[in-house]
Amino acid sequence: xxxxxSNDDGIYSPGIAVLASVASEFGEVCVVAPDVERSSAxxxxxxxxxxxxxPTRIEGLTAFRVNGTPADCVSMGAYHWDKVDxxxxxxxxxxxxxxxxxxxxxxxxxxxxxxxxxxxxxxxAPAGAESVADFEPLKPWLRQVLQTLLTEKxxxxxxxxxxxxxxxxxxxxxxxxxxxxxxxxxxxxxxxKVFWFTVTPIEGADEGTDRWAIEQSWISMTPLRLDxxxxxxxxxxxxxRPLDEVLAAAVSPGKSSPQAAQSVREDEAPAAxxxxxxxxxxxx
Ligand code: MN
Numbered sequence: 001x002x003x004x005x006s007n008d009d010g011i012y013s014p015g016i017a018v019l020a021s022v023a024s025e026f027g028e029v030c031v032v033a034p035d036v037e038r039s040s041a042x043x044x045x046x047x048x049x050x051x052x053x054x055p056t057r058i059e060g061l062t063a064f065r066v067n068g069t070p071a072d073c074v075s076m077g078a079y080h081w082d083k084v085d086x087x088x089x090x091x092x093x094x095x096x097x098x099x100x101x102x103x104x105x106x107x108x109x110x111x112x113x114x115x116x117x118x119x120x121x122x123x124x125a126p127a128g129a130e131s132v133a134d135f136e137p138l139k140p141w142l143r144q145v146l147q148t149l150l151t152e153k154x155x156x157x158x159x160x161x162x163x164x165x166x167x168x169x170x171x172x173x174x175x176x177x178x179x180x181x182x183x184x185x186x187x188x189x190x191x192x193k194v195f196w197f198t199v200t201p202i203e204g205a206d207e208g209t210d211r212w213a214i215e216q217s218w219i220s221m222t223p224l225r226l227d228x229x230x231x232x233x234x235x236x237x238x239x240x241r242p243l244d245e246v247l248a249a250a251v252s253p254g255k256s257s258p259q260a261a262q263s264v265r266e267d268e269a270p271a272a273x274x275x276x277x278x279x280x281x282x283x284x
Pocket of ligand 1: 008009094
């Protein structure tokens with residue numbers, strides 16, 4: 001089993017050292033992580049400048065640091081180290097529950113794995129750990145979670161959170177009903193107005209959600225999916241307000257021509273498709 005390990009706290013975080021060391025019990029491990037902390041970077045990728053890939057000394061591990069985002073690290077890792085079976089991202093210092101799944105760099109690394117056709121697991125622990133030793137009580141639980149998820153091969157993408165004192169492990173759904181992000185105005189030392197983006201406490205999480213699980217000291221495992229399409233709404237709106245679907249199905253072929261596909265790719269990102277010196281597009 002080849003296990004690529006990444007995170008968003010940066011390659012020198014104690015969380016990634018613990019995750020990589022426990023993962024080593026299950027297979028061959030390669031660490032590829034950001035050179036600095038990229039928490040809350042979400043699923044951003046670096047497309048406007050080149051990336052570096054530098055070997056980094058971490059005791060007993062094969063590790064590389066990248067001057068990019070968590071998603072960049074997973075792409076770079078999968079490029080340099082082939083036949084990756086699964087990508088583990090974490091252990092993050094701080095939970096990634098409910099709506100923070102959208103902002104999280106930890107989850108984004110796992111999502112990038114899923115986009116590449118690999119399996120991805122994001123793992124988050126309570127904030128405040130300062131050294132590898134602080135994670136010692138969680139290690140047996142981490143082992144149990146990896147044992148479960150490494151063998152549950154149907155699950156493409158899973159978000160895991162560990163409470164401080166786990167009682168057991170449960171499957172959950174994401175608690176996105178209420179948002180905990182908030183802007184707080186304050187002043188800089190010169191009296192100018194500045195703003196902090198911070199979080200406010202959320203109470204009364206719904207039963208069966210990730211936040212509820214952590215409040216009740218259960219390890220939370222939420223299977224996620226990449227397709228954000230709201231299938232139920234799509235069906236309803238197609239029935240309620242049909243637009244040009246029938247016409248589109250009648251006049252447009254089921255599979256687009258290579259020219260149509262190429263034209264869309266060019267409009268997605270300028271110069272995304274490399275051109276040979278003669279001006280001919282290089283077939284990717
Ligand atoms: Mn983080």
